[in-house]
Amino acid sequence: MDILTLKKLIPEMDVSLLEFIAKDTEEMEVPSDTTLLKTGSYVQSVPLVISGLIRISRVEEDKELLLYYIHPGEMCIMSFTACCSSSASMIEAVTLEETRILLIPSVKLREWISLYPSFNFYIFSLFNRRYLDLIDTIDQLVFNRLDERILLYLKEKAALTTLPLLNITHQQSATDMGTAREVISRLLKKLEREEKIRMGRNQITVL
Amino acid sequence: MDILTLKKLIPEMDVSLLEFIAKDTEEMEVPSDTTLLKTGSYVQSVPLVISGLIRISRVEEDKELLLYYIHPGEMCIMSFTACCSSSASMIEAVTLEETRILLIPSVKLREWISLYPSFNFYIFSLFNRRYLDLIDTIDQLVFNRLDERILLYLKEKAALTTLPLLNITHQQSATDMGTAREVISRLLKKLEREEKIRMGRNQITVL
DNA sequence: ATCCTTATGTGATCTAAATCACGTATTTTT
DNA sequence: AAAAATACGTGATTTAGATCACATAAGGAT
Numbered sequence: 001m002d003i004l005t006l007k008k009l010i011p012e013m014d015v016s017l018l019e020f021i022a023k024d025t026e027e028m029e030v031p032s033d034t035t036l037l038k039t040g041s042y043v044q045s046v047p048l049v050i051s052g053l054i055r056i057s058r059v060e061e062d063k064e065l066l067l068y069y070i071h072p073g074e075m076c077i078m079s080f081t082a083c084c085s086s087s088a089s090m091i092e093a094v095t096l097e098e099t100r101i102l103l104i105p106s107v108k109l110r111e112w113i114s115l116y117p118s119f120n121f122y123i124f125s126l127f128n129r130r131y132l133d134l135i136d137t138i139d140q141l142v143f144n145r146l147d148e149r150i151l152l153y154l155k156e157k158a159a160l161t162t163l164p165l166l167n168i169t170h171q172q173s174a175t176d177m178g179t180a181r182e183v184i185s186r187l188l189k190k191l192e193r194e195e196k197i198r199m200g201r202n203q204i205t206v207l
Numbered sequence: 208m209d210i211l212t213l214k215k216l217i218p219e220m221d222v223s224l225l226e227f228i229a230k231d232t233e234e235m236e237v238p239s240d241t242t243l244l245k246t247g248s249y250v251q252s253v254p255l256v257i258s259g260l261i262r263i264s265r266v267e268e269d270k271e272l273l274l275y276y277i278h279p280g281e282m283c284i285m286s287f288t289a290c291c292s293s294s295a296s297m298i299e300a301v302t303l304e305e306t307r308i309l310l311i312p313s314v315k316l317r318e319w320i321s322l323y324p325s326f327n328f329y330i331f332s333l334f335n336r337r338y339l340d341l342i343d344t345i346d347q348l349v350f351n352r353l354d355e356r357i358l359l360y361l362k363e364k365a366a367l368t369t370l371p372l373l374n375i376t377h378q379q380s381a382t383d384m385g386t387a388r389e390v391i392s393r394l395l396k397k398l399e400r401e402e403k404i405r406m407g408r409n410q411i412t413v414l
Numbered sequence: 415a416t417c418c419t420t421a422t423g424t425g426a427t428c429t430a431a432a433t434c435a436c437g438t439a440t441t442t443t444t
Numbered sequence: 445a446a447a448a449a450t451a452c453g454t455g456a457t458t459t460a461g462a463t464c465a466c467a468t469a470a471g472g473a474t
Contacts (some may be wrong), residue, residue: 058342060350065295081335084328085325090342114324121291121320127334128288134341135297138274141348142385143267146461169421178349183461185422200420201470275434353431376451390431392452408451 001027001102009050009073010122012191025102030095031100037079037093042086045103046079052099053160057092057176065178066153067091068133069160075104077130080123083109095145146179147187151196151206153177158206166204173204208234208257208309216257216280217329224323228255232309237302244286244300249293252310253286259306260367264299264383270387273360274298275340276367282311284337287330290316353386354394356405358413360384365413373411382409 001022007015025048030036036047039059047054056078067153070076070093083106112119140149153176158164174184181202188204191197198205208229214222232255237243244250246266254261261277263285277283277300290313303388319326347356360383365371381391395411398404405412 058345058349060346062299063350065345065349067342077338081331081338084331085335088341101356111325117321120327124288124291124330124334127331127338128292129336130458131284131288131338133347134338135274137345138265138272138341138348139267141345142265143270171421180462181247181422182424182463186424189423199422378451387432388452389433389454393454394431396453406452 001025005050007168012125013122014116014118017112017119020108020112021102021104024108025104027184028101028103030099030101032095032097032099034099035092036093037076037089037091039090039092042088043079043082045074045105046083046109047103047187048075049073049100050100050102052101053096054099055094055096057094058090059092064092064175065137065179066176067093067137068130074129075123075126077123077126084170146177147184147190150184150187151191154197154204154206164206166206167202168204169202193203208232212257215308219325219332220329221323221325224319224326227315227319228309228311231315232311235308235310237306237308239306241302241306242299244283244296244298244301245261245293246297246299249295250286250289252312253282253290254308254310255282256280257307257309259308260303261306262301262303264301265297266299270301270385271299271382272344273383274344275337276303281336282330282333284330284333287316328333353384353390354397355393356384357394358398361404361411361413370412373413374409375411 003015003018003022006018006022010018013021019127024029026045027050028047030052032052036054037043049070049072051072054076056067058065058067067131068147076093078089078093082089115121115143140152148174153173154166157166157168169183170184170188173188174181177184188197188199192199196207199205209223210222210229212369213220213225213229213311217225221226233252234257235254237259241353243254254277256277258279261283263274263277263283263405265272265274285296285298286330288294292371320330347359351359357380360380361373364373364375377391380395381388384391395406396406399406403414
């Protein structure tokens, strides 16, 4: 892995540490829609996303809920703790695009934590980001109705891709929101009538 | 603060670090039902609970939801990040009992992170605990019905106090669960008919 | 063009939970 | 002891969302 790319992705990290990351990790190219981690499985290395996008969700008996995404420059914090405490994964990770990752072996992880304060601050900031994501999810679930949740979900998804046009089916949205397709279809119709979105087959435009 | 108590509370931490914690923090005795932190407020120091219990919740326009508790030996991780990134608090903290805390100044925090790997691991483990609490909350909200949620809530609350007899009103439970008192009253009645709990004025026994 | 798969639309019905609107106990205060 | 505050019970009604049961539409594949 070349250091310049890493430096751009994680500018807050020590250059000497970046050199170790470039040297001591295994690079991997993962195609889109690949399951990287399933609920209950164990990990011995922690993925750091270089490019692409990973979707993290909670699954329980054919019901599911999107928790958050892992962006380039971010490590999977759940793998990190699963790795540190050698506990089973509570979440599911699937690539949404072709994704390049670096795999950090658990030994190196412990080493860098002890040697580089900047690595610790990096992990703290990641933990915090995901923590806030979860609180936000809880907020949505408790304080907002589904139509508002859908709209926010679409807006956030649109923000990921620069274009306001999303290529998703109602079923995909329903899965992300943890609800049924018909419910989403109906509420999307309502949002279209309210001129908040526009719909086509396989696509939604946020207005 | 005496080091022996600290050592018992947080055995995984370096003794030399514990000595600094004992020396460089301000001890405080907070009475029960005291609000330590409100949504939107800023903090310059991080509380570490020595004894007692703190209730952390999310509040939004007269609706509320219990997120988790902070136990003895635990630091408030939200204050930690609010302190590190000098951002406003997203949560509310109230003591549920008379509570002793140590206040860690943000300067010391940064110092210890850089010097003591064991301090970092301590923070990681805390982050992880709270992270799992949040995922559990999300699980409850998405996958379980309110009657199951209430029962689990009561069981967890009972586990906090050793006795299976809880001194809470329906209104308090309702506030913790983010719902209305009547709803709780009805469901508690149902749980009593199912012989899962027993009720009295101001008290609930989990069977 | 026809078939087939995938995506969407929509009525009907059901259910958990929220809300409204009270009544009735039980303590606490005066 | 009377009044007031607090805690709990419960019917009636409403609502969001889930579930069932289809109908229709739009692309791909053959």
